[in-house]
Amino acid sequence: NAGVTQTPKFQVLKTGQSMTLQCAQDMNHEYMSWYRQDPGMGLRLIHYSVGAGITDQGEVPNGYNVSRSTTEDFPLRLLSAAPSQTSVYFCASNPESSGNTIYFGEGSWLTVV
Amino acid sequence: AQSVAQPEDQVNVAEGNPLTVKCTYSVSGNPYLFWYVQYPNRGLQFLLKYITGDNLVKGSYGFEAEFNKSQTSFHLKKPSALVSDSALYFCAVRPSGTYKYIFGTGTRLKVLA
Numbered sequence: 133n134a135g136v137t138q139t140p141k142f143q144v145l146k147t148g149q150s151m152t153l154q155c156a157q158d159m160n161h162e163y164m165s166w167y168r169q170d171p172g173m174g175l176r177l178i179h180y181s182v183g184a185g186i187t188d189q190g191e192v193p194n195g196y197n198v199s200r201s202t203t204e205d206f207p208l209r210l211l212s213a214a215p216s217q218t219s220v221y222f223c224a225s226n227p228e229s230s231g232n233t234i235y236f237g238e239g240s241w242l243t244v245v
Numbered sequence: 246a247q248s249v250a251q252p253e254d255q256v257n258v259a260e261g262n263p264l265t266v267k268c269t270y271s272v273s274g275n276p277y278l279f280w281y282v283q284y285p286n287r288g289l290q291f292l293l294k295y296i297t298g299d300n301l302v303k304g305s306y307g308f309e310a311e312f313n314k315s316q317t318s319f320h321l322k323k324p325s326a327l328v329s330d331s332a333l334y335f336c337a338v339r340p341s342g343t344y345k346y347i348f349g350t351g352t353r354l355k356v357l358a
Contacts, residue, residue: 136288163344172254174335174350175289182344190345222288226344233279234337234346236288 134158138223138237145213145244153208153240155223161235162228164206165190166198168219169239175222181206182228213244247272249338251349258326259357266321266352268336278319279337279346280310289335295319306330326356 139154157164165180167190177190181200195217197209206225210217220241226234249270258264270276277296281289293304300312310321319336336349 165346167348172350175348177345180345228344233291233294235291236281238288239286 136223136225136235136237138221138240140240141238142241143243145210145242147213147215147244149213151210151213153210153221153223153242155206155208155237156204157206157223157225157235158204159225159227159235160203161225162203164200164223164225165234166196166206166208167222167224168192169222170219178208178221210242215244218242218244247338247340247347249336249347249349251334251336251352253352254350255353255355257355257357260328261325264323264326264330264354264356266334266336266354267318268320268349269316269318270336270338270347271317272338272340272347274341276341277339278310278312279339280304280308280319280321281335281337283333283335283351285332292321292334326354328356328358330354331356 136157162183166178167175169175176192178196179198181187184203187198220239222239223237224234279294280292283289293302295302295312303309308323333351333353335351338347
């Protein structure tokens with residue numbers, strides 16, 4: 133009963149380093165997305181995907197890349213980490229049907245120093 | 246612009262008292278409405294949703310929410326609060342015809358023993 137799995141849970145990066153946050157879901161959901169959560173700002177959409185091979189930008193895409201080579205996986209890449217990217221990142225997935233619930237991973241706490 | 250507002254950063258309530266966490270939205274058409282709860286260092290968990298039908302929706306852990314179309318509100322309620330209800334609550338809207346969710350900034354609920 134895995135649901136949405138994110139790794140790593142915690143990461144400290146130096147400014148300028150790159151890294152990938154992994155996300156996998158086992159529910160065969162078409163849609164996947166990445167959010168960042170910052171105090172007082174709620175959840176902001178970074179990138180999303182409506183199916184394998186299809187991705188699009190959300191509200192705050194700068195500094196991040198994504199790809200969706202399979203239905204299950206949706207990694208988020210930080211190209212050159214900046215302190216402004218210190219945040220909690222959540223991966224989510226949901227089925228295509230409009231009324232369906234979005235399911236979240238447990239979060240990845242990223243600190244850029 | 247489409248938006249979701251949670252006007253209270255924090256709500257304090259005594260254990261056993263009723264609680265209300267407010268949410269209003271500004272989107273066109275007939276959106277789908279959701280409430281999620283986040284416990285410390287965890288991902289968001291689904292509480293309840295409104296798609297259509299009865300304006301009073303019942304969800305997990307004794308929570309319910311009332312949809313008011315004329316006031317574009319979807320307030321979360323519980324008749325008798327528990328200390329264990331203390332958490333961060335997010336309202337979310339999925340505009341009809343889209344696959345993007347818009348989240349509010351969250352309301353921290355503190356239930357005092």
